[in-house]
Structures are given as structure tokens and as C-alpha cells.
Amino acid sequence: MKRVIVLGGGFAGVEAAIFLRKEGFAVDLISPRPYMYIYPTSIWVPVYEAEFADVCLPLEDLQKVHGFTWIEDEIVQIEAKNKKAIGKKGEYQGDFLVIAMGAGKVKHEGSENYLSICGEPEDAIKMRDRIDELVAAKRSGKIAMGFGGNPKDSSAVRGGPAFEMMFNLHNYLKKKGLRDRFELTFFATMAEPGKRLGPQALKMMDLFFNKLNIKKHFGKKIKKFEPHGIVFEDDSFLESDFTMFIPANAGHPVFQDSDLPLSDAGFILVDEYCEVKDKPGVYAIGDSAYIEGPQWRAKQGHIAEVMARNSANNIAIDAGVKVGKKESYIHHLNIICVMDSGDGAAFVYRDDKRGFMLPMPIVGHWLKKGWGWYCRNSKLEKIPRLPGL
Template sequence: MEMKSVLVLGGGFAGLEAAIFLRKKGFKVTMISNRDYFYIYPTSIWIPTGEAEFEDICVPLKELSDVHGFELIVDEVKEIYSKERRVVCANGEYGCEYLVIAIGSGKMKHEGSEHFLSICGEPKEAIKIKERIDELIKKGGGKIAMGFGGNPKDPSNVRGGPAFEVLFNVHNHLKKLGIRDKFELTFFAPMEKPGARLGEQALKMMDIFFKRLDIKRHFGKKIKRFESDGIIFEDDSKLESDFTMFIPAGNGHPVFKNSDLPLNEAGLIKINDYCEVIHDYDESPEFYNVFAIGDSVALDGPDWRAKQGHVAEVMARNVAFNIDAISKGSEERKGYMSHINILCVMDSGDGAAFVYRNDKGGKMIPMPVVGHWIKKAWGWYCRNSKLEKIPRIPGL
């Protein structure tokens, strides 16, 4: 019997996990990625301080395709015709029997965006962040501002954790160099309580961290624009900065505008619990065999929900199961909504905090020293388990 074909768009956490598990189910899988490497974003926080090299964070997709047996095409997706399961790329067109969309999200636009760098942007921006920080170290000091933004149309598409982590790591790096007192560090965000989705306990602990580390805070004012020497807010006040690191909130990927995909107000793909795209053509999304996962989707769930890599991977594994069930004529399905939670190890360079949030509330547990090495170990595990050099822990 000829293997049924699945086209996976994207080589990030969601796309790679889908490709791996679809291959385990025996499907012929083709992945299209605009990069030739899988980038481990959660561990990129150590590039700016020199604790990790760029190559340490990258896993060649060719190696992963050889290990798992999927076909890799490095190309840029330009248009998606989901009704026909047809994708137009810069260098060709592709069709399939099942389509899985996992190309991530776009970014909110900000005036003066050329004046900041983002740890969650294009991977090589992390190298530029390091260069800018090193320049200030050579100068003997300066003002550094780091923060993140929100999207009122889709609050789940926010990446606040890495902003906290990079700032805490920079603090620790400067402290080790004995020049922390030569720098003014400020954390900024337009919302009144950045990190509120983590729960009240986490908010209180973050306040303690900021005071203990002498990190200034600038919260509750909308950002008007970025300038070369700072950030201008809605009341025309200015936060001076010699270097700004900012993580814009996510919105719909620009490619989605060149598609027939059903989108929410923020431009993200509408899906059901089984990650099937809810087409506007009729009431039978399963008829089209089109799925979307990870940052590409409009995530349902509680107000505090947030998009994270482990949720994207749950979605990917569920999609592999659901596609297999559909191909076999089975009615069994797996949904993602029961898996919505926030789970992370927030690193500071000299320790970390374990953060967890579900419907019952949130917890933030300090892990001095050992927490840093736990996150380091996870990065090693992520790389080597995906390359099948070590056994994979179920669910991780």
C-alpha cells in the first residue's frame, strides 16, 4: 500500500515534532522550512552573555531528516491554498493528502523597530544583541532597557519569559565582570502587571527579584515609538537607553494574508480542539485534512493561556495521532485544550525559578544554582533526544 503524503510547513518545535511523529505512524512526510536548522529558542538566552555560541542552539534539519526519514525542502512559503491542499513557495509548488501548517506567527509592528533587537526574532539577532552589550562593556557602562509587548486582539501571543531571562542573565554577567554598578538596567512593558498570567505569587516574587537586583521598572504605559537612544511612551515621556532589547507580541504570519485560511481578528488560524482548521466553506473541517499547530493558531482556553513550545509539541503529537486515525477511518481523536498550562524554567544565569500555572493557580519556586544547570541539561536533552542519540522521555 502506498504511503499517504503529509506536507508540514515549518521546522520549529511544532513542525519538527509533527514530522517526527507522522513518520512514526508510517506517513510519507515532506517538511518545508525557510531555515536549514532547528533553532532551540529557549536556550538562545545565553548567546548575549557568551555562555552559548550560536551553533550550540542550532540542530541541522538535514541531520534530523536523515534520522527520522522525512524529506526536507528549504524554501520560503509564499501562498497557501488550504481548500486544495496546495502550497506555493519561492521555488516551486507542492501538494499533499494532508497539510500541517506550523510556520509560526508574525510580529506586531512598532514605529522605530530598527532601534531594537529581539531575542525572539530572527535567530541571528541574538548574536547582534551580544555585540551591542559587548560594545557597552568596552565603553565602561551604559543604560540597557529590555521588555516585551502585548497584543490586545490575542493576549496568548506574548513572549515575556525570555525578556526576563535575558535581563537577569545580563545582570549576572555584568556582576561577574565586576561592573554591574556601571550599568542601569530597566525592564519595561505596556501592561500594568507584566507576568500577571503566571499568578499572584509569581508577581510578588518578580518584584522581589527586581528590587534585589537593582533593576528599574517602567510599566503601564503604551509604547509610542522606539528611538536610537530610548523608548517614547504614549504620554511622550522617555525611557533613555543605550541599547534596547524588545520582544513584540505575535500576530498572524504575513503568508496567511495570501491564503484562504480562516483567521481571527489578530490574523491567526482558527482551529478546533483537534487542531483541524475550521474552514468557512462548510461545517466539516475534517473534510479538508488541513491542520494548524503552534504559534500559527488562535489558541483557545483560559485568559491566562500562553503559547509555549511544550503546548506546540502536544498539538503536533495529537495531529499525528488524528491524521493516522482519519486515514484508518477511526473516530478517535486527541485534543489540545486539556493540556493548556504554563510551564517553564526561568533562568537567571546563576540559578532559575520553576514556573507553573494551571486553572488552580500559579507557582514560582526559586531554584538557586541548580536551576541554571537543569535548564542547561534540558537544552542538551532537547538536541540529543530529537537526534535519537538518547532515549526520549515520554511527553517531553
């Protein structure tokens, strides 16, 4: 039985391990965390809509269900030519190598002065504690939330969770009867955050900000973060008692000293079948890979899982264990999400032909809650999995 080494225990890595097992491979999944973190539902941890354990799927449970082997280790070096990865605890080599380690972050001075809902999982708990401190004080406070961009790769931006976190915080403070005591400001380095979703969505986001009395601070690069606010490139200062910020993605630091071909932003160059260029038998998926496509393209969980499933299929064909057609991720590119607000949501969709945002008061919130339940239970095979999901 041929062996595949999968690096990473997120959406891409877990999906790859599941489907490689279905293709009959022996699979070792290497991840430093003992759980798969469900980032899309982590927005509820800081506002007590979910417990931390609710957004974690133990890899020990997943390996029992699907038959892959989870090894807890942190990868520090990759030798793509030899299909080999070196960790702090050991070395791993197989007939094929799948890289799904996620991404690094664009660096900002003073990063210790903000927390990120897309950062380390523990940040969600720290955010909850910081919000608790401000709420307990029962005084006027200023909270700023936002996200940044990567000029070297437009797909490396993750703005949706920042919008969701701000709207959920507004709703949380409203429930507490404290919304009028807090000044909320949403900031972004680009002039029109959310533009990739299409003109209709951009207008609707603006309406949301005005309706909810959320201030805007757009179009200025960040100079540094300070304990009580953000300094921008023109030396203007946005005061903040607590700052949540999602820096743009950049290539994972481990890739820099490897023999992997990289884009200008540090992501792994792959073909449409997710195979690393000039490295036969090595695949890169999810946030680790450079994605070709239109300017509006974005790295999302469902694209990562498409790349994972396709890679499993393509590896099976390369290995000669099945006959069929290799699958490309290109025609699957779109943006799709349910942007939650705590008391409702908006359904967002974008492809080459259209882009729209559909408000879903009340029911939208429970739709996303339902997706979180489905994600956990379908991966554990407690319920049937819907085709393509």
C-alpha cells in the same frame, strides 16, 4: 503511502514531521532555515553561555534520523482548499497539510532601533556584539529590555525570555565587575507583566527587580523606538544605549492573503483536534494557530509539541491507517518553564487550579542547561526520549 506537507521547521513543525513518520506517512517538511532554532536556550548566546551553533539543530541531521524530507524553501502563499502551498522555489501538495510556520509580529515604529531575543536567530549574535561594545567602553551605560502585548489575543505575549535575558545580563555584568556602571530598566506595556503566572509569581518578580536593582517602567503603550531610547504614548522617554524588545505575536503575513479562517489577531482558527475549521485535511499548530482557553493561556514550545503529536495521531485516524480516539490539546493547556537567571532559575507553573514560582538557586540554571542537552540529543535519538517530552 499518503503524503503530508508540513510547513515550518520549528518546535511544532519538526515534532509533527517526526510523529507523522512514526504513523507511516511520507512527509515533506518545508522550511527556509537549514536548522531548527532552540529559542529557549538562545538567551545564553548574548552572554557567552552558549555558542550560536549550540542552539541550532540541523534539519539535514534530523531528516536522516527520522526519515522525512526537508526542502529548503520559503512559503509565500497557501491554498488550504487544495492542501497546497506555494514557495519561492516550488509548489507542494499532499493528502494532508500541516501549517506550523510560526507567527508574525505586532509592528512598532522604529523597530530597527531594537533587537529581539525572540526575533531572527541572528539577533542573538547582534545582541552579544552590542553588549560587548558597551562593556568594552567601561563606562556608565543604560540598557532597557522588555516586551509588548497584543490586545486582540492575550496568548500572543512572550514575556518569559525578556525576564530571562534581563536577569542573565545582570549576572553577566556582575561577573565582569561592571554591574554598578550600568542602569538596567525592564519595561512592559501592561501594568502587571507576569500576572498570567499567578499572584505569587507576580510578587516574587517584584522582589527580584528590587533585589537586583533593576528599574521598572510598566503600563504605558509604546509610541516609537528611537536610536537612544523609547518614546511612550504620553511622550515620556526612556533613555537606553541598547534596547532589547520582544513584540507580541500576530498572525503570519502569509495567512492574510490565503483562504484560511483567521481570528481577529490573524491566527488560524482550529478545533480542539487542531484541524482548521471548514478545511478538512488541513491542520494548524503552534504559534500559527488560535488557541482557545483561559485568559492566562500562553503559546509555549511544549504546547506546540502536544498539538503536533496530537495532529499526527488525528491525521492517522482521518486517513484510516489506525483506529483510535482523536486527541484534543485543550486539557494539556498550562504554563510551565524554568526561568533562567544565569546563576540560578525559578520553576514556574500555572494551570486552572494553581500558579506558583519556586526559586531554584544554582541548580535551576543547570537544570535548564540539562534540558537544552536533552532537547538536542533526544530529537537526534542519541538518548531515549522521555514519555510526553
